[in-house]
Amino acid sequence: MPFIELGDSIPPNTAHAVSVSLPTWKSNVGYEEGESWVVDNMTTGYPRFFIHRSIQAFATDIVAKHGRTGLTAVLFPSRRAAQRCVAFIRDKAPPSVHADLTLLHLVLDPARKTPDTLHSTTLAISAVLCSQDAFPFAKQYWQHSGDGVSSRRAEFCHGLFRDGMLVLENRTPSPPLSQQRKVHRGPRRYQRGSSIDGINGFNGAHHATTTPDAATDENADSIESTRFLEERFGRNLDVSLVDNAKSAIKRRIAGVLTSDLDLSTKSLPTMDSNARGVSNLKEDDIYLVPCGMNAIFTTHQAMLHIHASEPRESINFGFPYVDTLKILQKFGPGAVFYGRGNAADLDDLEHRLKNGQKFQALFCEFPGNPLLSCPDLARIRQLADAYGFAVVVDETVGNFINVNVLPFADVVVSSLTKIFSGDCNVMGGSIVLNPGGQYYQSLKSALAEVFEDTYWVEDVMFMERNSRDFKTRIDRVNANAETICEVLDAHPLVTKVYYPKYNDSRPNYEACRLPGGGYGGLLSCTLQTKAQTIAFYDALETAKGPSLGTNFTLTSPYVILAHYQELDWAASLGVEPNLLRISVGLEENLRGVFTRALEAAGACEA
Structure with a gap:
């Protein structure tokens, strides 16, 4: 992949990119x-850590109109x-910030016609209005x-809001924004706080910043998004x-379902009764x-x-993805943490x-x-059966083309954002x-109460199309x-390579690998010195940013990004601060790319 400038989206020129x-x-x-030389140049970021500028623009207009x-x-x-969210703020934030909390629910104006392709219940937005002191929570x-x-x-509903079609529930609609005073769209650039909670060092005031050229940016985003659709899918x-x-x-x-599919067909393939190795x-x-x-x-809400x-x-078993442990610690009675996840x-x-x-569930990654x-999922399953706790396995990294963990689990979760989609958009x-x-x-009954289908229709359509060649991509990524x-x-x-085949x-x-399954597309490594690691990373001719499971190789100093405020804690669990994580893509000649980077690492000590 060609060099991507600091702060540009990965992939470049993609309005809803997942990496930066x-x-x-x-x-x-x-x-x-x-x-500032970094954050002021960032046009986007990982969506759970950065609030996308189209969402910020919508939020700014809601505050201007109703706040x-x-x-x-x-x-x-x-x-x-x-x-x-409001309950979380009231539980975690000082009482002094509670007074300004307001919940607004915006719905399609009953007097307006619902767009033909969307059900009116999907065209709703709820907004939590809060002070800058409450925002970090x-x-x-x-x-x-x-x-x-x-x-x-947010983009779609913002358009309805500007046209006066999305109104406060049980309120008389106001004129569309186009007939009111001009409101500039919210900030073009993003800032952030700590790598864990977004509190330390966070400047909440940036969220209400306005920019005179943001409306132009928003129009450009819309044009770019449409162009991408037409070029990608025709x-x-x-x-x-x-x-x-x-x-x-x-x-x-x-x-x-492993073949291409015409979605307009009336009948889809019947589910195999023995799919995923279970009846x-x-x-x-x-x-x-x-x-x-x-x-x-x-899943955690269902178990609660x-x-x-x-x-x-709950039990967090193994070195955690940061937010998994935070969920288990901050919601409910807490968690026992086993950071090494070994025998x-x-x-x-x-x-x-x-x-x-007694525990309600064990959460682990595989x-x-x-x-x-x-x-050791087999032993975990034995303990769960004997002592009555659920087993929740995150298979994102292994993926179900390579491994089958469902027979050992009560619940299998996965991030489809990663290699299942691959396109990073x-x-x-x-x-x-x-x-x-x-x-x-019990889970079926609980999910009937706690699960809401909030997966936005356009995101569904992108995900379906991106995932059509999932299986063939996995084979190449494995190799x-x-x-x-x-x-x-x-x-x-290189002092250590971390990979399922080598560990x-x-x-x-x-014990879980499928016939024909490989060892996945994610690996990590450490080098002898920090200087060598930096030289290797800087010279590496791949995309470099957060996330994993992309169709292109994506490298990051993962521990720096995920655990910057707790490097000693990570090191105590065997995760070195200078570890590099490599998410492998579909490119050819990756051998040459990594050989050249290693040569640069060697030269830095000469």
Whole structure:
């Protein structure tokens, strides 16, 4: 991939890109330190950490119309999601910031006709209006839960709002904004606080900043988005086919749909009764959510609902993706954390269980991120059956083309944003229930209460089209990843390669690996010195930024980005500060790309 300038979207010129370019080691540190030369040049960011500028523009207009000076708005796709945000702020923030909390619900004007392709209930936005002091807590909820509004939904609904079609529920509609005073659109650039909670170093005032050229930017975004649609697909997406698109995605996740599909067909392939290695898996056992973290959050909410009368702690097993642990710690009675996820940790867990301690669920990743180690799912399953807790496995990194973890789990969650999509331009997540699991009926009942279908129709259509060649892409990514591992493992400057095929936990991976399955497209490595690591990273001719699972190779100093405020803590669990994480793509000649970067690393010590 050609060099991408600092702060530009990855992929370039993509209105709803999921990643952003941080092309040098120094720029990653500058990002974490909030240095202006980095943050002032960032046009976008990972959607749960940055609030997309189209969402900020909509929020600014809502405050201008229905709020007052000094307030900011955080947008959600449903009233219940917004209510959870308000409850979180009241629970976590000082009482002094509670007074300004306001929840607004915007709905389609009953006097207006609903667009033919959309149901009126999807055309609603809930806004939490809060002070600048409360905003960092609202931002925490946004980041942890994945409940925030999609940027595509925000763009669409913002247009309705400007035209006076989206109004306060039970209120007389006002004239459209075009007939009111001109309101500039919200900020063009983004800033951020700490890498974990968005509090330390956060300047909340930026969220209400206005720019005179933002309206022009918004029009350009709309034109660019339309152009992308036409170039990528040859025509605009037909959202009237969204129900079939959801079914196609679910069948693809179940492994029963591997070929291209005409969504206009009246009947989709029948679900195989033995899909994913379990009996009686049905389409309605698969739930689609707006992002992978929301799959974990929703599953946790369901488990809290099941154990409402007898609250129990959860277990985070293995080095965690940051927000998974935050969800378990901040929502409900808390969590026991096993940071290494090894046999000794399982021994300790078994000791706790034998002494009568009860848990609601164990959450783990397979493999883990960024060390690519794999928990012993067979032993975990035995303990869960014996002591009555649910097993929730995040298979995002392994993916279901390579491994089958559902027989060991009660729930399998995944971020579809990653390799399932590959194009790095749309978010999504999934929840799969094991119909043979001990918690199946309880989970079905709980999800009937806590699950909301808030996956925006345009995002569904992008995800369905992006995922059509998922299986063939995985095969090529697997091969490329093994090639890179061979290059790195053979080089004297590389001290460690982390990959399921190379790790001590490989037997645990093999127990779940499918016939023909590979070892995945994610790997990490460390070099002898920090100077060598920096030289290697800066010279590497790949895209460089957050996220993983893209069709192009994407590299990041993962520990710097995810754990900058807690590097010593990460190191105590075997995750070195200078570790590099490499998400492998479909390119050719990656061997040469990594060989040249290693040569640069060697030269820096000469």
